[in-house]
Every structure is written in structure tokens, then in C-alpha cells.
Amino acid sequence: MVVPEPRVWPVARAHAVRAARTAQARVERVARAVTARSPRLTTLRYTAGAAAVGVVLAAGAVTVAGPYDSTGQRTAERDRAAALDRQGGTDHGGDSGGASGTAQGAPRPAPSAPSVLAGLRGAGSAPDGHGLAGALDDLLDEDTLGSDRAAAVVDVATGRLLYGKGADDALVPASTTKIATAVAALSAAGADHRIETRTVLQPDAKEVVLVGGGDPTLTAREDAEGYASLRTLADETAAALRERHLDEVTLTYDTSLYKGPVLHPISPNTNIAPVTPLMVDEARLDDSRSGPADRSTDPAKDAADRFQELLEDRGIKTDAPDGAKAEKDAETLGSVSSPPLSTLVERMLTSSDNDIAEALARQTALASGEPASFEGAGSAIRAGLEDLGLPLKGVRFADGSGLDRDDRLTARLLTALLAEAAAADHPELRSVVTGMPIAGFTGTLRDRYADAASGTGLVRAKTGTLTGVNSLAGTVVDADGRLLAFAFLANGTTDPAAAQRTLDSGASALAGCGCRESTDPR
Numbered sequence: 001m002v003v004p005e006p007r008v009w010p011v012a013r014a015h016a017v018r019a020a021r022t023a024q025a026r027v028e029r030v031a032r033a034v035t036a037r038s039p040r041l042t043t044l045r046y047t048a049g050a051a052a053v054g055v056v057l058a059a060g061a062v063t064v065a066g067p068y069d070s071t072g073q074r075t076a077e078r079d080r081a082a083a084l085d086r087q088g089g090t091d092h093g094g095d096s097g098g099a100s101g102t103a104q105g106a107p108r109p110a111p112s113a114p115s116v117l118a119g120l121r122g123a124g125s126a127p128d129g130h131g132l133a134g135a136l137d138d139l140l141d142e143d144t145l146g147s148d149r150a151a152a153v154v155d156v157a158t159g160r161l162l163y164g165k166g167a168d169d170a171l172v173p174a175s176t177t178k179i180a181t182a183v184a185a186l187s188a189a190g191a192d193h194r195i196e197t198r199t200v201l202q203p204d205a206k207e208v209v210l211v212g213g214g215d216p217t218l219t220a221r222e223d224a225e226g227y228a229s230l231r232t233l234a235d236e237t238a239a240a241l242r243e244r245h246l247d248e249v250t251l252t253y254d255t256s257l258y259k260g261p262v263l264h265p266i267s268p269n270t271n272i273a274p275v276t277p278l279m280v281d282e283a284r285l286d287d288s289r290s291g292p293a294d295r296s297t298d299p300a301k302d303a304a305d306r307f308q309e310l311l312e313d314r315g316i317k318t319d320a321p322d323g324a325k326a327e328k329d330a331e332t333l334g335s336v337s338s339p340p341l342s343t344l345v346e347r348m349l350t351s352s353d354n355d356i357a358e359a360l361a362r363q364t365a366l367a368s369g370e371p372a373s374f375e376g377a378g379s380a381i382r383a384g385l386e387d388l389g390l391p392l393k394g395v396r397f398a399d400g401s402g403l404d405r406d407d408r409l410t411a412r413l414l415t416a417l418l419a420e421a422a423a424a425d426h427p428e429l430r431s432v433v434t435g436m437p438i439a440g441f442t443g444t445l446r447d448r449y450a451d452a453a454s455g456t457g458l459v460r461a462k463t464g465t466l467t468g469v470n471s472l473a474g475t476v477v478d479a480d481g482r483l484l485a486f487a488f489l490a491n492g493t494t495d496p497a498a499a500q501r502t503l504d505s506g507a508s509a510l511a512g513c514g515c516r517e518s519t520d521p522r
Helices: 013-036 043-061 113-121 129-140 174-189 230-243 299-313 341-351 354-368 374-387 411-422 427-434 496-511
Strands: 148-155 160-165 196-201 207-211 248-254 331-337 459-466 469-477 483-491
Touching (some): 129 148, 160 411, 174 354, 196 230, 230 331, 248 299, 483 496
Antiparallel strands (some): 459 469
């Protein structure tokens, strides 16, 4: 079955026109920033800057057709493209028959991250520690960053730590935890893995069981936008029942895949639903697709109730659904699957989606033979990162989303994760890079950068915010065209807006300088 490219938000023509105009204005802003901020603009730097502008312009131009959704989220890295070591371009793998998920006749996908990153890895010279200290030390000493702060900068091409300030101090990371969750999930389950929701018929009974597989993006909306559709599952189930001459059944639902507590420690909270393997539209009680929203207190029951309505609309009578467990020899009636994990990772990182993060953490646990619980997921994430040889001293994973204040990460680990995701020998991790918000343009960085900020369009980073906690970790192209990974963590902050501005200034400082000792970083 060909799964269409997820659009995540339906994009009306009028909205597309507005988005294109906005993109054009932002491209002009980036062009002014690139040409104005550095008197020693080299051909290499100009090329890197122009590439960034081109990516943003492409995002605006293709909003109608699909490689980006209406917020600019990158969706080209999906299906087998992320798992196969193909060097980007318009055809992810050259397979025919819609393997990339692009509809026939639609514009071909924009160039993917591997070719871009491969070019940058060989560009320019890496900055040195003294130059980086000149650019960052004063910023990182500002009081806006609270009582504890840590930073690391790594050369992506070599993985070498270029700058560290408390780089091995384990601090509360907030949502930058999602970077670790993404790497672990992609490593354990694979970039192509899809999460299945199915219905089965219990043996020797007229009982249909709706079996949750852990897909929070399962949707009951009329337009599924490429995600798994509860309506499609109802179509398949009703057809299979009619083939068996059944038009009246008992409906139950199975949530036995997950173990342990259902509620996150911060729950009830509008930032996350109860963590169950069966939910529809992230258990949101409004029509939102992202951000805080009131949630169902029993997502599985609500999903089953909605499924009952859909079955009855298709001529299948049922009783009010109740919880049960599917037998091992139950017969499958229908199934729907999520987009590949690479697509879910992109959506999670761009929108900082906590529900997807906790689902991916449990997929990591299931793929690793651990219980699908908060504790089991934490153990599985840590074990997966240990297998990759990443630095884990002092690190603790209490959840997959970063909402738990018991999480502890280091700046050194975050930069190591990013370097690993950008490495040529780990194409399965590429969606960690492509899913990062772009400074001044997409996701949680859309409104974070001032018009004149030198990082606009050149910084791709995951944000993190809790009360008293601010963090930023991602990649940036420096003034000489070198790709760097950075991580800034601040704990004990009292003014979140001021802390965010300081962290953004740190990333912009990296974008605006070559940062060698003989060079003025300002």
C-alpha cells in the first residue's frame, strides 16, 4: 500500500499564497543578514548562505505540493530514503511506483539532507577553542542563564569537541531530550518502521477487538493527510465482517501493549495526553494539531467509542465497547499503519510533540525487549545510545519527551547525538537533522529570532523550555561554511524570554564567525 506524503495540516490555496509571500519576505531578510553581517564574506560562505536561503525559498514555493507542510516542516526524508544511503536529490532512491509517497504528477521532493551535509562537511576550516571562547564566553556568563549552565560545540565533520563549558555537567534538558529519544528510536526500530493499529475477531466469538499499537497520530478526521485513518480501519473491518455474514458484534479494545503508569508525572496537563497505545488525534478535545490542548482522560475508551460510531455508520451494530485482550490466535480483520518513524521524528522535533515523543520512547522499548513503560523506555533509550558509543556519564532518562524534571543530559551528549545523526554512516538517523526547526522560519524557532539575527535561516535547533529551564541544541553553518553542532543548557533561569534571547545569541554568534584565534569573532 502506498501511503501518501503526510501533509499534517490541510493547506488551502489562499493559505499557500500567504505562506509564499511570507517566505519571500523572510528570504529577503536572510539575504540582507548574510550580506551585511560579515565584511569577509567568502565565496564558500556566500554559497552556504545562498543554500540556506534556497532551502527556505523552496519551502515557500512547494507549500501547495507537499515536501513541506504549512508550517515549513521538512517531510522529504521518509520511507526508504532515510534508511538507504542515497545522496539526496529529487528522487529518494529512484524507485518507481510512489515509494517516496509523492503523488503522480506532483512536484518532486526538494533535495534531502545527506547531499547538503556531505558538501558542508568538507567546507572551510574548523574553528578553534580560543576563537569560540571569544565568541561565547561572555554570552554564557550572562545572569539571564540562571545558576547552572553548560555548553558544547562540536565539529560535525570530525566529531571533535571544539569548545566546552561544563560540557559534562548533567542538567535538566527539557525538550532537547527529544533528540536522544529520536536517535534511540530510529536506531532500535528503524527509520522505515511503522506503527500498526488493527482489528481482530476473537476465536469462536462474535467479538471484535480494536488493538492499539501505540500510534498517537491515528486520526478520525475525514482527511487523514497521510496518517493512519480510523475511518479506513472501519471500512476494512466492516467489509471483513460482511464477508463472514456478521452484522452485529461485541466491540472491545486492547491496550495491553503498554505497561506501568498511564499518566506522565506532570499530568493532568494540556501538554500531554495519558500515555496509552490507543488514542485518536492525540486525544485532543479540540481541532488542534499541535501545542497545548485539553485532553481526554481516557483516550483508549474515547477511540473505541469513535470506532463504534464509524462501524455503525457502515451497518455494523455493536454494544458499548469495553476493555479486553486479543487472543493470540485471533483473526485479523483490518489494519492501518502510521507513516515511517522518520516522518514521526520530523513532526516530533519540529513541533516539539510530547505525545509522539512518549510513543517513540515505547517503540524503542518494544524493539529492545524492554517493557513499554516510562521505566522500560528510559532503560532502552540509554542502552541504545550506549551501543552507539555515546557519552552517558551522569545521564538519566525519566521519560521520552523531556517534561520530567528528573531527566538529566549533558551538552557533550547532545552534540554527540547531533554529530551522529549527521554522519554519513548513519543515514537512518537523518530525520533527526531534517526535523529540526529552522531559526526564524519553522516550528518552535519560527518566532524566536529577531529580523537582524545572524542565525536566521542558518541555525537548525531543538528548543527546550520548562519553568526555570531553557535549552537549545542543533546545528549551524559558521562564517567559513563549516557545519557545527552545539548545545546550550541553562538551569535556574528566572526570565525565560531573556534566557531564550541569550541562547539564540549564542547560536547566532557561531553563525557569524569563523572563530579562529587570529580572527575577530565579532
